[in-house]
Amino acid sequence: MSKSVRAYALDVLVKIGDNGAFSHLLIDQTLKNTTLDIRDQALFTELVYGTLNRKLTLEYDLYQLVKKPEKLQSWVKWLLYLAFYQLKYLDKVPDHAVVNEAVEIAKKRGHQGIVKLVNGVLRQAVRQGFTDYTEINEPLKQLSIKTSTPEWLIERWVDSYGFEKAEKIAVSQLVKSDKSVRVNPLKMTRTEVMKQLQTDGFDVRMSTFSSHGLVIEKGNILKHPFFKEGVITIQDQTSMLVGEMMAIEEGQIILDSCSAPGGKATDIAERLSNTGCVYSFDLHEKKTKLVKEKAEQLGLINIKTQGMDARHLDEAFDQETFDRILVDAPCSGFGVIRTKPDIKYSKTSEDVFQLSMIQFDILKTVMPLLKTNGKLIYSTCTIDPTENEALIAEFLSGQTRIEVDPTFFEELPDFLKTSIGVTPFGIQIFPDDFNTDGFFLTRLQYKQH
Numbered sequence: 315m316s317k318s319v320r321a322y323a324l325d326v327l328v329k330i331g332d333n334g335a336f337s338h339l340l341i342d343q344t345l346k347n348t349t350l351d352i353r354d355q356a357l358f359t360e361l362v363y364g365t366l367n368r369k370l371t372l373e374y375d376l377y378q379l380v381k382k383p384e385k386l387q388s389w390v391k392w393l394l395y396l397a398f399y400q401l402k403y404l405d406k407v408p409d410h411a412v413v414n415e416a417v418e419i420a421k422k423r424g425h426q427g428i429v430k431l432v433n434g435v436l437r438q439a440v441r442q443g444f445t446d447y448t449e450i451n452e453p454l455k456q457l458s459i460k461t462s463t464p465e466w467l468i469e470r471w472v473d474s475y476g477f478e479k480a481e482k483i484a485v486s487q488l489v490k491s492d493k494s495v496r497v498n499p500l501k502m503t504r505t506e507v508m509k510q511l512q513t514d515g516f517d518v519r520m521s522t523f524s525s526h527g528l529v530i531e532k533g534n535i536l537k538h539p540f541f542k543e544g545v546i547t548i549q550d551q552t553s554m555l556v557g558e559m560m561a562i563e564e565g566q567i568i569l570d571s572c573s574a575p576g577g578k579a580t581d582i583a584e585r586l587s588n589t590g591c592v593y594s595f596d597l598h599e600k601k602t603k604l605v606k607e608k609a610e611q612l613g614l615i616n617i618k619t620q621g622m623d624a625r626h627l628d629e630a631f632d633q634e635t636f637d638r639i640l641v642d643a644p645c646s647g648f649g650v651i652r653t654k655p656d657i658k659y660s661k662t663s664e665d666v667f668q669l670s671m672i673q674f675d676i677l678k679t680v681m682p683l684l685k686t687n688g689k690l691i692y693s694t695c696t697i698d699p700t701e702n703e704a705l706i707a708e709f710l711s712g713q714t715r716i717e718v719d720p721t722f723f724e725e726l727p728d729f730l731k732t733s734i735g736v737t738p739f740g741i742q743i744f745p746d747d748f749n750t751d752g753f754f755l756t757r758l759q760y761k762q763h
């Protein structure tokens with residue numbers, strides 16, 4: 315008998331759990347190497363992401379149902395989490411089928427004692443249901459368990475934004491964000507693409523973040539031929555806002571200092587209409603191949619890629635070389651937890667601090683490479699002030715000639731101008747605000763006399 319979708323999901327979860335492997339990479343690899351049909355592929359992805367995203371909650375549930383859970387082998391725990399996840403959050407599969415499937419997997423992987431335990435625990439869970447966590451008296455801990463977010467991270471969000479906002483952020487990271495695509499204007503207009511997609515049965519609306527963006531409300535867009543033809547690229551709306559806010563003009567010379575896998579570099583190159591040049595760098599030479607491949611697929615000939623540490627770019631370029639610079643910095647990624655749930659378990663406050671040092675150094679190195687009338691865009695997909703507005707505040711405090719470009723705020727889309735995330739140092743978009751990634755964005759320039 316061929317391996318079941320749940321057995322595949324369990325293998326991946328055990329690997330992620332034991333080795334801290336990156337969830338999205340492992341998932342992609344498994345999907346490539348299996349013969350699961352499209353429906354099972356979707357279920358597999360949902361099971362892995364869903365179970366991983368709810369790990370702390372499911373672990374708490376396990377402690378309510380099993381006497382000494384710490385004694386269980388790792389795969390048995392993950393098998394139970396996987397089954398709990400389906401019982402609690404998926405209504406597609408009947409409870410008895412969830413229990414039976416888990417028991418079948420236990421039979422294949424373990425001895426009779428484990429089979430009995432899995433069967434017993436799951437039947438008990440079905441009978442008595444799961445706790446609602448109100449018995450946890452400590453509010454931070456309760457929120458941590460309810461939303462499966464480590465307590466230190468909840469505490470950090472509460473310190474920065476208050477309890478109510480922290481709760482909204484944590485809850486939003488459990489819900490899927492809106493799917494969006496960017497239209498390549500070198501191939502078709504946004505209206506043309508929207509009409510074609512609607513004809514093909516998709517529910518689509520225009521993005522308010524970007525003039526090149528479409529939000530896909532219904533339909534499996536990944537299968538559409540527009541991808542292969544280079545007409546559309548998957549991109550979150552907040553990432554598209556970067557290209558939108560760069561005030562790009564044809565012929566410009568633009569530096570993208572941290573560019574892989576190339577989502578924003580290709581957006582910039584499209585906006586240049588294949589004129590000028592995008593110098594696209596990344597610390598990891600291997601990852602720059604992804605930028606090249608993406609550029610080729612989109613028919614772009616104005617991107618040059620190379621592996622290099624952005625903290626040494628001043629050795630490769632003269633001062634005042636670039637019209638625009640993008641620093642889409644390496645960051646903690648707390649704004650993209652729903653697509654990479656392993657982030658919330660693997661990152662630490664020390665990582666946040668270390669990353670902020672790298673971000674600062676990159677900014678310090680590339681700022682002098684900007685022309686006096688140029689603009690530098692700094693962005694991250696995180697929601698931590700240390701890497702965002704506080705970092706920019708600190709950077710500016712050591713500089714006399716640089717400022718946040720005041721026209722940046724005027725040029726934001728109207729609905730963002732009044733957003734709660736607007737600060738003097740840039741705009742913080744939270745994942746619960748518009749059902750997008752959490753994202754920070756600002757634009758710096760030399761003071762104009």
Ligand SMILES: C[S@@+](CC[C@H](N)C(=O)[O-])C[C@H]1O[C@@H](n2cnc3c(N)ncnc32)[C@H](O)[C@@H]1O
Nearest residue numbers: 572573574575576577578596597623624642644
């Ligand atoms: C947020 S991602 C960039 C995403 C990319 N801009 C896009 O839109 O597809 C940050 C990138 O910075 C790279 N990176 C990390 N440290 C770096 C450094 N010191 N210099 C240059 N790139 C670095 C990482 O490899 C990663 O690809």
